[in-house]
Amino acid sequence: MKRRTFTQALLALGASSAFAKAKTISDAASKQMLANKIPSTGELIPVIGLGTNKNLNIDLSSKELPERLQLVKTFFDLGGEMLDSSPMYGSSEEVIGYCLEQLGYPKKLFSATKVWTRGKQAGIEQMQESLRLWRLKSFDLMQIHNLVDWKLHLKTLRQWKQVGLINYLGITTYAGREHQALIEIMKTEPLDFVQITYNIRDRKVEKYLLPLALDKGIAIIVNRPFKELFGYTKGKQLPSYATELGCNTWAQFYLKFAISHPAVTCAIPATSKIKHLKDNMAAGTGLLPDDKLRQEMINTCERYL
Template structure:
């Protein structure tokens, strides 16, 4: 299956679709196949490894660093990635993404953006500015960043979705903040996506939010998979267990990402990086076997003991 041609095709929905992860052929013919997951509200398949841009893509007008970001994007697309996530809060990340997309000849990106302003009235103008920075005809996904003015923005986003100006709507949080309100909104609103922090150490969302997302048919984007690099730095000197090879994890980053992706409610993880070798390593985590529940417990226990 070529994910470039499945963007609007409805396939299985709900729990059946979630359980039935499929594979997609990446752009590069020789590359292995990357795991895809369905977006529950439509069944559209999307590669399970995305690309975050927090800090890493905020490089201003630096021509060297802009081209490095474009190289990261090129490697990401080449190895089968598709979702790139950003926000107006991320400094120059949006125009840097636009630079990369233009340089790469408009690759088939799944554009995930956010609206981040305390005024509902300012939302449309900010989103239009974001769209111009990216240079895309419309965003695939627009999320309310950190629940800021969420009632006003969700109203706007629903209207935009009905008018075909955005394909999916969602909300975000990070680092475990405002989970009570997040849950309340998930229960009361119709959302295509939710974005939250989840990793092998920060597992609170396993209790309520991830099961709720499954029940409510919402796709889940996982941010801060490495705790902004803190987790991988902490594990750097530790030995990867021999049994990590059973799930095809060759590095700690892949170990962590495979743990995240193996949760049945998770749709896409969005690690951020400035390095081409790291983006390859990250995408490779979405290739090959994922841990089962018993292995997940073993992985979490192993990291906890370190």
């Protein structure tokens, strides 16, 4: 059940709070991963994906490989779909390809990676290499990493999309200094996805970028949803309203905040530990906060941050 469905139901029933609705949800429904529509097509995608920057950047001969395989298996078992990677992430794409082959290529895979180089031919060759490493014939999403040579690569991505080598195209950034350039691109270029940093402490994108994504029908992927947060709340007790919302940990608290923004399609926290993965995935189930509760979450964190 999606957050907008909850909000409409609460208003129709005249419920006194979001928590009254929570009590009526069956255990099965409360554990089902929430999904959002990709604006450009209406395709549903789970709200929690998996980033692969450092956690899958290991050698195929590493003794840690079986643990990473189990990590990826658990991700799919818990309803995950989007694996997000990049040539920047060392051997991560090669490890993803190994894991996908070992798991029989899960049908629910949403494959997302990036082009991160300069020059048309270099970009084409890099994307072809990513296909080889993932052991796939096409990608769901190809993104231009950190706006590098974006004008040139965007032309190639449109061609790849036309012939079916990718289903969606997008652009990513993690740096606030690139936001204005990204906003101008979003205003003038047809994009399916934009990937940005957004969390309860770093909310700069709420002013212009997220509203623009809503207006233009661009899906938002949130990276680094935990950036510099855990140190502030370590050892601190969760507020009572958080547990009623279904948050048992600060990780779930932070993720529910990020994915509850109406412009956000999904978040891609990265982890190498299965217990943390399970924790993250649980944030994508049950209730999400409305605007009033989101402000209360901000108020709570501002007392710590």
